[in-house]
Amino acid sequence: MSIITEKQENKKQVLTLNELSKRKVVEHNSLITSIAKMDKTPLKMFELAVSCINTEEPPKDNTVYLSKRDLFAFFKVSDNDKHSRFKQAVEKMQKQAFFQIKEEQGKGFKFKSIVPIPYVEWTDYNDEVKIEFHREIMPYLINLKKNFTQHALSDLAELNSKYSIILYRWLSMNYNQYEHYSYKGGRREEQVEAYRNPSINMQELRTMTDTISLYKTFKDFDRYILKNSLKEITEHTSFNVSYEKVKKGRSIDSIVFHIEKKRMADDNSYKLEDKTYQEAKAEKEANEEKLVYQAMKSPYTKLLLENFLLSPYEMTDPAIMAGLQKNVYPKYDKLKELRGLEGVKQHLSYIYGKQEPYSKKNISKYLKKAIEQYLPTVKIQDIENELKN
Missing domain, CATH: 1.10.10.10 (Winged helix-like DNA-binding domain superfamily/Winged helix DNA-binding domain)
Known part of the structure; x- marks a missing residue:
C-alpha cells in the first residue's frame, strides 16, 4: 500500500x-x-x-x-x-x-x-x-x-478535574461489569450488586488518584478530591454517584460508592447484543421465572427436600431454584436414563452423608459439581459390566 x-x-x-x-x-x-x-x-x-x-x-x-x-x-x-x-x-x-x-x-x-x-x-x-x-x-x-x-467521550468532555476523570473511568469500569453480569449471569446477586456499589480502600484510592503526598488529612482529601469530583460526575455525566465512609478504628479505611445510571429518553449507549439494558434485564427475569416454575414442579426438588439437601427457606430464593433447574436437574435426567429414578435417590442419599458445611453457601454449585463427578463413574461401571457379560 x-x-x-x-x-x-x-x-x-x-x-x-x-x-x-x-x-x-x-x-x-x-x-x-x-x-x-x-x-x-x-x-x-x-x-x-x-x-x-x-x-x-x-x-x-x-x-x-x-x-x-x-x-x-x-x-x-x-x-x-x-x-x-x-x-x-x-x-x-x-x-x-x-x-x-x-x-x-x-x-x-x-x-x-x-x-x-x-x-x-x-x-x-x-x-x-x-x-x-x-x-x-x-x-x-x-x-x-x-x-x-x-x-x-461526551461525559469526559464536561469534566474539568483530573480526579473527576480518573474516578469516572473507575466507576464506569465497575458499572460496566454490573450491567454485563446482570444480563449474562455468572455471578451471585450480591456479587453483581457489589459492582454497582464498589468499595476501594483508601491506600488504593490515593494511589490511583496519585494523591499519596497530597491532601494528607482525610478531611482535605474528602473536600478537594471526593466531594468536588463526584459533584462534577453527577452534574455532567450519565451517572448519579454518592458515597459513604467506612471506618476501621478511628480512621477512614475505605470508601463505598453508590452508582445509579440516569434515565435518558434517547440513550442507546449501553446496548447489549442489540438489546437495551432494560430489555435484557426484563428478558433475564422472565427466563428466571420460567426456570423457577419448572424447578418447583420437578420431582428432583422433592427428592432434595427428602434428603435434607434443600430447605423450604432455600426454595423461596429464585436464584437457587433457577440454578438447580438450569445446571443440576438436566444432569439428574442423564443419571435417571442410566440408573433409573432409584439411582438418583441413591446418589442424593450418598451426597447427604458426605455433605460439607461449606456446601450450604451455594447448594446449586455443590450439587452440580457432585453429579458431574459421579456421572463419568456410572458410565465406566456400565461399560465394565457390558464387557463382563
Whole structure:
C-alpha cells in the first residue's frame, strides 16, 4: 500500500463534530486502574485520541488523525490564543505525562511506565493533527477480548478535574461489569450488586488518584478530591454517584460508592447484543421465572427436600431454584436414563452423608459439581459390566 493510500485509509478515523457525542472510549481495565501521571488536559487529549481507534480494524502504524477544529470544540477553546495553548498542552503531554501500570505476574507484580503519545504532528495551515500512540500502550487499547471498559467521550468532555476523570473511568469500569453480569449471569446477586456499589480502600484510592503526598488529612482529601469530583460526575455525566465512609478504628479505611445510571429518553449507549439494558434485564427475569416454575414442579426438588439437601427457606430464593433447574436437574435426567429414578435417590442419599458445611453457601454449585463427578463413574461401571457379560 502506498503512503498516500495508507494516509487516506487512516483519515477515515478523523473525528467529526457530529460524531463527538456518539464516540466511545474503550480501554483495558489495567489502564483504568493505573496511575495517570498527568493533569486533566493531557488526560482528556489521550481519551479523545483513544476514541478514534477502531478496535475491530486497529491502525497498523498506531496512528490516528484528529481535526483541530473538533479538538478545540471538545476542549471548548474559542479564544485567539488557542493554537499556542494547544502547542503547550502537547509539549506538556510528551514531556511530563505517562501511565504507571501495575500488573500481576507470577508471584509478584510487573510495573510499567509508558508515555502514551510520543509523537504529534500538525501544521499552522492545515486542520489535521496526526497522533501516534506508543507501541507499548496499544495492547491496552486494542486487545480487548476481556477485562475492558467502555465509556462515553461526551461525559469526559464536561469534566474539568483530573480526579473527576480518573474516578469516572473507575466507576464506569465497575458499572460496566454490573450491567454485563446482570444480563449474562455468572455471578451471585450480591456479587453483581457489589459492582454497582464498589468499595476501594483508601491506600488504593490515593494511589490511583496519585494523591499519596497530597491532601494528607482525610478531611482535605474528602473536600478537594471526593466531594468536588463526584459533584462534577453527577452534574455532567450519565451517572448519579454518592458515597459513604467506612471506618476501621478511628480512621477512614475505605470508601463505598453508590452508582445509579440516569434515565435518558434517547440513550442507546449501553446496548447489549442489540438489546437495551432494560430489555435484557426484563428478558433475564422472565427466563428466571420460567426456570423457577419448572424447578418447583420437578420431582428432583422433592427428592432434595427428602434428603435434607434443600430447605423450604432455600426454595423461596429464585436464584437457587433457577440454578438447580438450569445446571443440576438436566444432569439428574442423564443419571435417571442410566440408573433409573432409584439411582438418583441413591446418589442424593450418598451426597447427604458426605455433605460439607461449606456446601450450604451455594447448594446449586455443590450439587452440580457432585453429579458431574459421579456421572463419568456410572458410565465406566456400565461399560465394565457390558464387557463382563
